Amino acid sequence: MNQKYQIHPVLKVIFTFSLVILLSFSHNFAFVMTILVYTLFSLSLMKGNQILAILKISLWVSLFTFIILLPSNKYSSVMITVKVFTTVTTINMLPHSTKWSSITGAFKFFNIPDIFILVLDIAIKYIVMLGNHALQLIWALKLRSIGKNRDKYQSLSGIAGNLFIKSVEMSKEMYSAMECRGFNGKYITLEKKRLSMVDLLYMLIHIGIVILFFYIGKIVE
Amino acid sequence: MHIPDNYLSPSTCAVMSAAMVPVWVVSVKKVKKGITKTNIPILGIGAAFSFLLMMLNIPLPGGTTGHAVGGTLLAILSGPYAACISVSIALLIQALLFGDGGILAFGANCFNMAFILPFLGYFIYKFIKDRIPTEKGELFGILIGSYVGLNMAALSTAIIFGIQPILFKNPEGIPLYSPYPLSVSIPAMTIPHLLVAGVVEALFTAAIFSFIKKVSPGMIYQGREQKTKAVYALIVLLICLTPLGLLATGTAWGEWGVDEIKDVISGGNQPLGFTPQGMENGFTFNSILPDYTLSGLPDIAAYILSAVAGTSIFLILFKVIAAFKKETFDKNSKLPSE
Amino acid sequence: MIEINDVSYSYLGIRALSHISIKIEAGEAVAIMGPNGSGKSTLLKLINGLIFPDTGCYRFQGQEITENQLQDPIFAKKFHQKIGFVFQNSDTQLFCADVYDEIAFGPRQMGLSESEIGKRVNDLLELMQLDAFHHRSPYHLSGGEKRKVAIACVLSMNPEVLVLDEPINELDPRTQRWLVDFLIRLNKSGKTLITSTHNLELVPEISTRSILFDENHGILADMQTQKMLLNTDLLIKANLVDEYYHIHDGEDHVHFHDHIF
Structure with missing residues (x-):
């Protein structure tokens, strides 16, 4: 969502998870469809390239699910596919609409240990870097292996081992750099932010969804 | 091996997560105590590594995927507790950012790949290595440990x-x-x-381990002499946990008594492919919103819902097309850095 | 301000510093020189409290810096605020999602308010001519821009001492010039500068005093930079240059000859 409509990250994390849980519990098709529409609606508020990135994943996952479940029965294949699509889309909207540092801040709010957040943080930072490094090394290997290279697999393990050792050294230095700038292994909670009108609206919608879950459950029984 | 959401019942997810909580707590405690501050980044690197390894996956029938995890390798390099944290984090990133593996199923995925795999793999490796204290024994331990670890994790997922x-x-x-x-x-x-993933995992683990041992032997985790008891205890624990999970899910759900399960199992042997005619609300799934109505919802509500859905889908389509155009337009400015 | 007394340090059984004694006063501009692997980086790490002497002692503003001391989070924060370290490899130093967060990281750890942080970051971005980079990811910057951001992250904490490990390396000539001028300005404004470098051309500009390491990880000389550059025998002894090295007219102009002939 736009910078303007920034919703408090703690609320976002809580309600995203609650939505996923309700979806998983629900056996009512009407409720699942309502959530699907709500998800599509929120998705439509995002930027085009973000929508594209999110849909790429959720459509692929749902298609896969649908094909896998096709031979079973119609209930499973349709219901589970819709649930999978909605869940994956909802989850993917979270990182696309919230800054990573806000999400780690929200984790801290839920009392997740610092060591977990730290490892998470470092892993995220290194995935991109390691991926790029690995790619470069593979290119270098390709360039050097003219014709048939029987030891390719041997070289691959060398690449991976090298990468590991190198990145461990780099990450240690990164940790020293963090220490030099006053980090001592403790994450800080998010700055206390006042709840805005948008936050309240967001809360109302999600409380509405929870009520709907129980209400629909009742009429069906 | 990543279980997506909605493939498992919420109660199964709850049981699996509950089983993981003590594992995580103990792991964090052990790691905090046993690791110096400057070594913490290794856990992050381990997670990033495992993440990349798990990206190379092949879809399997049954709604899941097959791939190497590197859990045993991490356990050998930095200890099983650290490996547990690293793999859990890798799974969390996949679930949160890449839609690979569910959020609710996160506990179950961790149980298989961040608990069973690294601990079992490590204990088997250690067990063999301590019995055959030669270079070959160690290599043998690594191969067997990582192979068995991955396959046990797969079996647990299947169960x-x-x-x-x-x-x-x-x-x-x-x-x-x-x-x-x-x-x-x-x-x-x-x-x-x-046939495939286990072999890949074992070869990969052995190859990288030998490389690191040659180049930077100081990096390898020096665990205490593994007591035989610990291995047996772990195996017994694993055996206990599986039916425990079964029972707990059953009672938590509250629908199946012990005697009922028998009928249920016989029901499970029926050939697949039943029709949904017997469904409560009797609606067919030919069209998702037949005539803009949904049973269980008042007509007006269903109508509004359809309208919102239609508008949203149009907006999405429009924006996606615009994004596509823009992407081809400024492709050069968007190239990632080298 | 900085007092290093007979310090030795080894890592994995390999000697990195051997009986080092240095005293640096506030406001000085000191260059650390020496061949590769002579212990320059190790010394800078020691000064920044990232490693600790095996023997001997290190005092900063009269206070001995030990591992135990830095376990105290309040002391550690104060210490790291006073002394800033620009790493040799900018990539390891930049770890946040965008440039703004990167520069704000230090002040946030210090517990400043977001509005105060915003002011500092914006001032620095302007000073370093990085205005347009606010929300760019540090990974996607050029080498020179990365170095600038790395320096900005350190300056945002307003340190008294600035330690730079090979800051001029791998920069294009224009950025080198800019950085040298910037460092001179910082020193004039009262900041203590400690810089490690091999760049004999620029060393007289960024330092008045030079400390020369030899390959045995000890200090070979500690004197005025100008004098050191003229003492070719000393530089050869440290294995920093070979016999083709010379200086024209005693000016700070040095060039290197092709070794083919």
């Missing part, structure tokens, strides 16, 4: 999948979650892992 249709169905006997019974899920999961 979790396979008990779903036994435990959770609606009154008409139609499974509510993953519809394939154990007789389908176990071969579907284990065969590709036994």
Whole structure:
């Protein structure tokens, strides 16, 4: 969502998870469809390239699910596919609409240990870097292996081992750099932010969804 | 091996997560105590590594994927507790940012890949290494440990999948979650892992380990002499946990008594492919919103819902097309850095 | 301000510093020179409290810096605020999602308010001519821009001492010039500068005093930079240059000859 409509990250994390849980519990098709529409609606508020990135994943996952479940029965294949699509889309909207540092801040709010957040943080930072490094090394290997290279697999393990050792050294230095700038292994909670009108609206919608879950459950029984 | 959301019942997810909580707590405690501050980044690197390894996956029938995890390797390099944290984080990133593996199923995925795999793999490695204290013994331990670790994790995933249709169905006997019974899920999961993924994992683990040992031997975790008891305890624990999970899910759900399970199991052996005619609300799924109405919702509500859906889908389509155009337009400015 | 007394340090059984004694006063501009692997980086790490002497002692503003001391989070924060370290490899130093967060990281750890942080970051971005980079990811910057951001992250904490490990390396000539001028300005404004470098051309500009390491990880000389550059025998002894090295007219102009002939 736009910078303007920034919703408090703690609320976002809580309600995203609650939505996923309700979806998983629900056996009512009407409720699942309502959530699907709500998800599509929120998705439509995002930027085009973000929508594209999110849909790429959720459509692929749902298609896969649908094909896998096709031979079973119609209930499973349709219901589970819709649930999978909605869940994956909802989850993917979270990182696309919230800054990573806000999400780690929200984790801290839920009392997740610092060591977990730290490892998470470092892993995220290194995935991109390691991926790029690995790619470069593979290119270098390709360039050097003219014709048939029987030891390719041997070289691959060398690449991976090298990468590991190198990145461990780099990450240690990164940790020293963090220490030099006053980090001592403790994450800080998010700055206390006042709840805005948008936050309240967001809360109302999600409380509405929870009520709907129980209400629909009742009429069906 | 990543279980997506909605393939497992929420109660299964809850049980698996509950099983993981003490594992995580102990792991964090052990790691905090046993690791110097400057070594913490290694856990992050381990997670990033495992993440990349798990990206190279092949889809398997049954709704899951086959791939190496590197859990045993991490356990050998930085200890099983650190490996547990690293793999959990890798799984969390995949679930949160890449839609690979569910959020609710996160506990179950961690149980298989961040608990069973690294601990079992490490203990087997240590057990063999301590018995055959030669270079060859160590290599043998690594191969067996990582191979067995990965395959046990696959088996555990298959069991979790396979008990779903036994435990959770609606009154008409139609499974509510993953519809394939154990007789389908176990071969579907284990065969590709036994033949391909396990071999990849074992070779990869052995190759990288030998490389690191040659180049930077100081990096390898020096665990205490493994007591035989610990291995047995772990195996017993694992054996206990599986049926415990089964029972707990059953009682938590509260629908199946012990005597009922028998009927349920016989029901599970029915051939797949039942029709949804017996469904409560009797709606067919030919069209998702037939005539803009949805049973269980008042007509007006259903109508509004359809309208919102239509508008949203149009907006999405429009924006996606615009994004496509823009992407081709400024492709050069968007190239990632080298 | 900085007092290093007979310090030795080894890592994995390999000697990195051997009986080092240095005293640096506030406001000085000191260059650390020496061949590769002579212990320059190790010394800078020691000064920044990232490693600790095996023997001997290190005092900063009269206070001995030990591992135990830095376990105290309040002391550690104060210490790291006073002394800033620009790493040799900018990539390891930049770890946040965008440039703004990167520069704000230090002040946030210090517990400043977001509005105060915003002011500092914006001032620095302007000063370093990085205005347009606010929300760019540090990974996607050029080498020179990365170095600038790395320096900005350190300056945002307003340190008294600035330690730079090979800051001029791998920069294009224009950025080198800019950085040298910037460092001179910082020193004039009262900041203590400690810089490690091999760049004999620029060393007289960024330092008045030079400390020369030899290959045995000890200090070979500690004197005025100008004098050191003229003492070719000393530089050869440290294995920093070979016999083709010379200086024209005693000016700070040095060039290197092709070794083919």
